[in-house]
Amino acid sequence: MKFQFTLNGKPVALDCEAADTLAEVLRNQLNLNGTKVSCEVQVCGACTVLVGGAPVSACTYLTYEARGKSVTTIEGLEKPDGTLHPLQQAFIDEFAFQCGYCTPGMIMSAKALLDEIPRPTRDQIIHHMDGNICRCTGYVPIVAAIERAAKVMAEESKT
Numbered sequence: 001m002k003f004q005f006t007l008n009g010k011p012v013a014l015d016c017e018a019a020d021t022l023a024e025v026l027r028n029q030l031n032l033n034g035t036k037v038s039c040e041v042q043v044c045g046a047c048t049v050l051v052g053g054a055p056v057s058a059c060t061y062l063t064y065e066a067r068g069k070s071v072t073t074i075e076g077l078e079k080p081d082g083t084l085h086p087l088q089q090a091f092i093d094e095f096a097f098q099c100g101y102c103t104p105g106m107i108m109s110a111k112a113l114l115d116e117i118p119r120p121t122r123d124q125i126i127h128h129m130d131g132n133i134c135r136c137t138g139y140v141p142i143v144a145a146i147e148r149a150a151k152v153m154a155e156e157s158k159t
């Protein structure tokens, strides 16, 4: 199947099989390996990317479903000058990862939350992130990182 979508702000022309998942195409065809694949059955959230601003599990999302839409992956978050997105920086500052395998999916899911609710409560963060599983860090620093990023982004929006 041939079609186009926008990937991290740039138009991309694709030729892939109808059954190819978005994770397969991102990682194997487009060499964007930031999106991780773990359970492959839409349970762990490691593969979360944004399609049209909404979080999806790229391990089960068929690539052709994204035709004509805007796809954002973890590679699309940093600024052109290399400055990390506040969520990326906050995960570092709060020590919110160990192996890091879940982290890209965590950050993309958190971005969807902050895009919709810029200053979420702790309960809203916990509720929103319940589809993202971390096997080694524990969730307290992850929630703290999202709270920190929300605060930073709120400050940045005032300037």
Ligand code: FES
Pocket (backbone or CB within 6 Å): 036, 037, 038, 039, 040, 041, 042, 043, 044, 045, 046, 047, 048, 057, 058, 059, 060
């Ligand atoms: S790898 Fe997609 S949800 Fe687990």
Ligand code: FES
Pocket (backbone or CB within 6 Å): 096, 097, 098, 099, 100, 101, 102, 103, 133, 134, 135, 136, 137
């Ligand atoms: S940091 Fe290892 S799975 Fe989350």
